[in-house]
Amino acid sequence: MIRQLLLTLLLTLSTTAMAAETLTVYSGRNEKLVGPLLKKFTAKTGIEVKVRYGETPQLAATLLEEGDKTPADVFFAQDAGALGALSNAGRLQALPKETLDKVDARFRSPTGLWVGTSGRARVVAYNTKKVKAADLPKSILEFTDAKWKGRLGWAPTNASFQAFVTALRLLKGEEAASNWLKGIQANGVRVYKNNAAIIEALGRGEIDAGFVNHYYLYAAKKSNAALPVDNYFVAAGDPGALVNVAGVAILQGAKKAEAARKFAAFLLEPQAQEYFSQETYEYPLVAGVKTSASLPALSKVGSPDMDLSKLDDLRGTVKLLQDTGVL
Amino acid sequence: MTRRPPVGLWVSGAVVAALAVLPAVYLVVRAAEADASTWGLLLRDRTWGLLWRTLGLAAAVTVLAAAMSLPLAWLTTRSDLPGRRVWTVLLCVPLAVPTFVSGYVLLAAFGTGGVLEEVLTRWGLPVPPVYGFPGALLALTVSTYPYFFLALRAGLLSQDPAWLEGARSLGLSPARAFWKVTAPLLRPAFVSGALLVGLYVLSDFGAVALLQYDAFSRAIYVQYEGAYDRAYAALLGLALVAVTVVVLVFEVWLRGRAGYHRSSKGAARAVAPVVLGRWRVPALLFCGAVVMAGVVLPVGVLLYWGARGLAEEGGSLLEPAVGSVLASVLGAVMSVVGALPLAFLAVRYPSRLTLAMERASYAGYALPPIVLALSLVFLGVQVVPFFYGTLVMLVLAYVVRFLPQAVGTVRSSLLQLNPHLGEAAASLGQPPASVFRRVTMPLLRPGLLAGAALVFLTAMKELPATLLLAPIGFETLATRVWSATAEGRFAEAALPALVLMAVSTLGVGLLVSQEGDAPRG
Numbered sequence: 045m046i047r048q049l050l051l052t053l054l055l056t057l058s059t060t061a062m063a064a065e066t067l068t069v070y071s072g073r074n075e076k077l078v079g080p081l082l083k084k085f086t087a088k089t090g091i092e093v094k095v096r097y098g099e100t101p102q103l104a105a106t107l108l109e110e111g112d113k114t115p116a117d118v119f120f121a122q123d124a125g126a127l128g129a130l131s132n133a134g135r136l137q138a139l140p141k142e143t144l145d146k147v148d149a150r151f152r153s154p155t156g157l158w159v160g161t162s163g164r165a166r167v168v169a170y171n172t173k174k175v176k177a178a179d180l181p182k183s184i185l186e187f188t189d190a191k192w193k194g195r196l197g198w199a200p201t202n203a204s205f206q207a208f209v210t211a212l213r214l215l216k217g218e219e220a221a222s223n224w225l226k227g228i229q230a231n232g233v234r235v236y237k238n239n240a241a242i243i244e245a246l247g248r249g250e251i252d253a254g255f256v257n258h259y260y261l262y263a264a265k266k267s268n269a270a271l272p273v274d275n276y277f278v279a280a281g282d283p284g285a286l287v288n289v290a291g292v293a294i295l296q297g298a299k300k301a302e303a304a305r306k307f308a309a310f311l312l313e314p315q316a317q318e319y320f321s322q323e324t325y326e327y328p329l330v331a332g333v334k335t336s337a338s339l340p341a342l343s344k345v346g347s348p349d350m351d352l353s354k355l356d357d358l359r360g361t362v363k364l365l366q367d368t369g370v371l
Numbered sequence: 372m373t374r375r376p377p378v379g380l381w382v383s384g385a386v387v388a389a390l391a392v393l394p395a396v397y398l399v400v401r402a403a404e405a406d407a408s409t410w411g412l413l414l415r416d417r418t419w420g421l422l423w424r425t426l427g428l429a430a431a432v433t434v435l436a437a438a439m440s441l442p443l444a445w446l447t448t449r450s451d452l453p454g455r456r457v458w459t460v461l462l463c464v465p466l467a468v469p470t471f472v473s474g475y476v477l478l479a480a481f482g483t484g485g486v487l488e489e490v491l492t493r494w495g496l497p498v499p500p501v502y503g504f505p506g507a508l509l510a511l512t513v514s515t516y517p518y519f520f521l522a523l524r525a526g527l528l529s530q531d532p533a534w535l536e537g538a539r540s541l542g543l544s545p546a547r548a549f550w551k552v553t554a555p556l557l558r559p560a561f562v563s564g565a566l567l568v569g570l571y572v573l574s575d576f577g578a579v580a581l582l583q584y585d586a587f588s589r590a591i592y593v594q595y596e597g598a599y600d601r602a603y604a605a606l607l608g609l610a611l612v613a614v615t616v617v618v619l620v621f622e623v624w625l626r627g628r629a630g631y632h633r634s635s636k637g638a639a640r641a642v643a644p645v646v647l648g649r650w651r652v653p654a655l656l657f658c659g660a661v662v663m664a665g666v667v668l669p670v671g672v673l674l675y676w677g678a679r680g681l682a683e684e685g686g687s688l689l690e691p692a693v694g695s696v697l698a699s700v701l702g703a704v705m706s707v708v709g710a711l712p713l714a715f716l717a718v719r720y721p722s723r724l725t726l727a728m729e730r731a732s733y734a735g736y737a738l739p740p741i742v743l744a745l746s747l748v749f750l751g752v753q754v755v756p757f758f759y760g761t762l763v764m765l766v767l768a769y770v771v772r773f774l775p776q777a778v779g780t781v782r783s784s785l786l787q788l789n790p791h792l793g794e795a796a797a798s799l800g801q802p803p804a805s806v807f808r809r810v811t812m813p814l815l816r817p818g819l820l821a822g823a824a825l826v827f828l829t830a831m832k833e834l835p836a837t838l839l840l841a842p843i844g845f846e847t848l849a850t851r852v853w854s855a856t857a858e859g860r861f862a863e864a865a866l867p868a869l870v871l872m873a874v875s876t877l878g879v880g881l882l883v884s885q886e887g888d889a890p891r892g
Contacts, residue, residue, distance in 0.1 A: 068843065074854055074857055075854045076854060094843045095843065095844070096843045097854060098838040098839060099838075099857070102744075102835065102838070102839065103839075106748050106839050108601070109748045109752065110748060110752050111752070113752045113753075114752075115759075115760055115843075201580070201589070201592065201593050234502075235583050237580040238857075240856070241581065244478075244861075245482075248482055267676075267861060267863075359600065362593070362594075362600070366417075369417075371590070371593050
């Protein structure tokens with residue numbers, strides 16, 4: 045028994061030693077989504093990649109606990125908030141200017157500590173059997189109307205939802221945000237664990253409309269093409285049309301900083317950007333790469349004009365969510 | 372008994388207890404960073420509301436699971452129920468179903484537009500409410516009753532049949548003999564089962580989140596998930612530890628100081644099984660209903676998902692299956708090994724200190740697993756960096772988290788063991804190690820196996836610690852299921868989830884076949 049344990053330990057230690065020439069990535073993005081892309085990176089550059097997959101917030105918490113002793117070189121996160129939390133804690137190092145410049149300024153850190161790699165739009169997903177797109181309001185704020193009573197679903201613990209609430213606070217003010225949260229609750233909104241659960245519930249007809257990210261629909265339709273659910277984009281400039289990003293950052297004290305910079309650059313190359321557009325149904329962020337045919341153009345989505353790095357004020361958002369009794 | 376325990380026992384017990392309280396130490400370190408406004412958040416009314424809701428759920432699940440498990444344990448150990456071994460294995464399987472799967476199963480079956488809703492309404496039957504308290508109660512009872520079931524089985528198997536025979540020979544009916552003799556002797560097993568179930572409910576996140584029941588662990592998750600507020604999360608975690616301490620103190624009071632072991636040699640043979648007669652069909656129906664809810668329904672829903680795209684699951688499942696079994700077996704063995712000194716100290720050398728050491732093993736158990744995982748990240752990086760990122764760290768996490776499952780069962784078996792047996796062997800000139808190996812261990816077998824089975828099953832489905840602490844690239848079946856469901860790809864989750872359940876069934880089957888039917892004297 046003990047011998048077996050020691051043997052396993054030795055094996056594990058020796059693989060760690062052998063892997064000295066590899067890049068270590070913490071990925072809050074799902075293996076099914078980005079695994080094939082990481083393989084392409086290895087094929088292209090010859091740099092091996094070791095990946096710890098997990099939930100973005102949990103990996104961010106882990107990186108905060110590990111501090112400067114982290115084995116990770118790169119953090120590939122699912123939302124700007126987590127990247128903001130790490131940059132606030134001084135855990136990130138600056139990316140090269142030529143990498144940053146490939147992406148529009150609103151989709152990257154103003155201090156150059158992280159860069160967006162793909163766009164994720166907030167949408168209202170709805171059950172097509174129960175609601176017509178024409179009956180859906182232009183602004184997310186109008187869902188507080190009593191006619192939506194008992195018909196809505198949200199996932200308030202979800203990072204993307206919280207990013208949206210942060211945007212709402214910044215764009216419309218604390219009071220408006222607070223009123224919206226109270227109004228939606230007054231409509232008896234159902235609480236789901238995450239976006240995927242909302243889409244499932246919409247498919248079952250449990251609710252009529254839910255606040256989600258745009259690409260969950262396409263993942264769900266892959267396993268069930270007949271799902272009676274569609275995405276609705278609210279009017280341009282509305283907080284409900286916020287485009288958040290998945291992004292990449294290099295950790296302070298990364299042992300493979302050079303390889304890490306190559307990795308960040310790779311994610312912004314046309315090959316990778318097309319991958320996001322075609323395989324994960326996200327918005328490419330580098331000019332000249334085509335958006336998936338199933339999606340409206342990013343320019344038409346009309347994300348409200350705001351600095352995404354301000355989405356790191358999660359404390360204020362969580363406090364508001366707690367004060368209004370949402371959390 | 373005021374004898375001093377051997378030094379080796381002291382030291383090993385102290386080491387295990389120290390490991391077990393590490394998560395609490397980490398929480399204190401983090402909570403020290405909390406400022407006044409954070410304390411204000413903790414002390415508002417909402418926290419108390421959450422606490423009551425969570426405790427209410429824990430109590431309800433515990434009572435329901437106990438009421439279900441006693442007849443099941445009795446039927447599979449003491450009666451002539453057909454296929455007892457098979458029922459035993461099937462009744463344990465729900466422990467290996469990840470709660471996020473059982474939650475989905477419940478929704479898929481009974482939720483609006485669910486598979487069973489249509490059938491039930493067509494027959495004019497009521498559809499059980501899935502959201503809120505009833506759903507959480509149902510899901511958690513189905514996934515935790517095996518804690519009771521296994522503990523009670525181990526208790527029944529190591530009971531001396533002579534006592535029951537004595538009672539029967541004095542003219543007591545089988546039913547009265549059961550309530551007068553068998554049931555009171557099961558008190559330690561009941562108490563250990565209740566602790567495992569109740570405290571597990573405090574820590575559960577998957578089911579309460581999916582079924583929309585607002586519980587304490589959800590509040591803790593929210594802090595990590597959204598706010599990265601480690602200080603507030605730590606305060607909430609400490610509040611949960613405080614609740615655990617209260618529960619444990621209450622349990623000591625409840626347990627009393629009764630002795631449970633026999634004084635004479637005891638009968639070295641099996642109890643003659645009770646003939647069920649016309650009760651056989653209801654008994655089979657009852658077992659069948661429980662297996663239906665805990666095994667058939669999840670498998671059915673998984674097959675239904677799978678049918679929508681089984682072919683999509685790429686890659687072999689062999690590697691994650693091996694990973695699951697390797698880590699879970701190591702976790703199970705090390706947990707039982709760690710539980711032995713604690714149980715021995717508490718049972719054979721009872722004192723305030725040894726009792727406190729045994730209680731300490733529960734410190735991390737009621738905490739949401741993410742808190743425990745992060746505390747071990749902290750420990751690993753700061754104290755044992757050479758182990759960080761290796762399998763050792765993962766096995767350690769399993770031990771710290773699941774130790775109480777082993778301590779509880781080992782302890783209740785040990786309580787039924789007469790210490791004079793070992794002393795007799797020692798007086799015949801056997802060295803202590805040999806006494807332990809040749810006398811004590813064989814007698815403890817049902818308890819050790821039940822403990823190992825519990826840890827093995829729960830470790831198979833463990834997720835947060837596995838994701839954060841396993842060597843990078845180390846996959847388990849649970850991480851495979853997670854990686855598919857996280858993006859809503861249920862079809863791809865079906866196959867690894869089914870393999871997870873199959874491998875777990877196999878593992879418990881092996882353990883049960885080692886158990887033997889007869890208590891040994």
